[in-house]
Amino acid sequence: MHQGNEIHKWRHYFEIYDRHFSRYRGTVVGLVEFGVSHGGSLQMWKHYFGPRAAIYGIDLNPACKSLEEEQIRIFTGDQEDRSFLRDLARSIPRIDILIDDGGHTMRQQINTFEELFPRVEPYGVYLCEDLHTSYWPDWGGGYRKRGTFIEYSKNFIDYIHAWHSQNAARLSVSDFTKTVYSLHYYDSILVIEKRPVEKPDHIKVGVPKVSPLDPPKKPLRQALAAFRQRARTLRTGLRKLLR
Numbered sequence: 001m002h003q004g005n006e007i008h009k010w011r012h013y014f015e016i017y018d019r020h021f022s023r024y025r026g027t028v029v030g031l032v033e034f035g036v037s038h039g040g041s042l043q044m045w046k047h048y049f050g051p052r053a054a055i056y057g058i059d060l061n062p063a064c065k066s067l068e069e070e071q072i073r074i075f076t077g078d079q080e081d082r083s084f085l086r087d088l089a090r091s092i093p094r095i096d097i098l099i100d101d102g103g104h105t106m107r108q109q110i111n112t113f114e115e116l117f118p119r120v121e122p123y124g125v126y127l128c129e130d131l132h133t134s135y136w137p138d139w140g141g142g143y144r145k146r147g148t149f150i151e152y153s154k155n156f157i158d159y160i161h162a163w164h165s166q167n168a169a170r171l172s173v174s175d176f177t178k179t180v181y182s183l184h185y186y187d188s189i190l191v192i193e194k195r196p197v198e199k200p201d202h203i204k205v206g207v208p209k210v211s212p213l214d215p216p217k218k219p220l221r222q223a224l225a226a227f228r229q230r231a232r233t234l235r236t237g238l239r240k241l242l243r
């Protein structure tokens with residue numbers, strides 16, 4: 001059991017950390033954690049990843065700076081402040097893992113994601129925790145409320161499927177589509193695993209054994225809806241062309 005400075009985490013988080021972080025143990029890994037508090041989690045990361053790890057903590061509270069030690073560097077600043085985040089992104093040489101355990105308000109989580117996600121290594125991991133604040137009004141949350149981190153992150157599901165979009169005006173392949181391999185939702189945690197992603201293709205191997213079924217005829221209402229969707233896509237395309 002950890003004997004160092006105080007750590008404050010939900011009990012079920014540890015299994016999730018190990019599931020996504022274990023491949024980095026003993027390697028040259030750069031880990032950033034927003035939210036230092038008493039510094040216990042930074043010490044835990046140092047112990048877990050080993051002597052080649054570089055650990056960076058960020059906290060609004062300047063007193064946290066005194067918790068620096070070998071392998072652990074601490075920056076003071078507000079994770080809602082985009083210019084602070086941009087400076088920070090320039091000061092940290094390598095980010096393999098980013099953990100957001102800071103103030104947990106919607107703006108803090110979204111700004112931190114937008115400024116630092118692109119800085120995470122191509123095979124890195126972004127983990128945002130305590131997402132239950134997306135349901136707590138005091139943190140700016142509320143069930144299905146616009147602007148919460150949960151609602152914001154639901155768009156990620158669309159982005160990784162953009163390869164298959166038939167509505168390019170509203171959903172097309174982006175950097176997110178090309179750099180995110182998987183999204184993992186747990187209670188109060190979202191883990192985003194990065195990996196360069198190519199346009200998916202499919203293969204057929206082996207001998208076909210049954211003759212395909214003729215597709216059932218579409219009922220009139222469905223055919224009409226498909227026709228309207230096609231007309232809408234055409235109109236949007238034309239409008240774009242004429243602009």
Ligand SMILES: C[S@@+](CC[C@H](N)C(=O)[O-])C[C@H]1O[C@@H](n2cnc3c(N)ncnc32)[C@H](O)[C@@H]1O
Pocket residue numbers: 006007008009033034035036037038039040041058059060061077078079080101102103104108
């Ligand atoms: C939940 S505690 C961090 C706990 C720590 N990671 C651990 O596991 O023991 C949250 C920390 O976030 C810091 N914090 C709150 N708002 C912040 C902000 N806007 N920017 C940076 N840090 C902030 C607080 O000062 C506090 O130390």
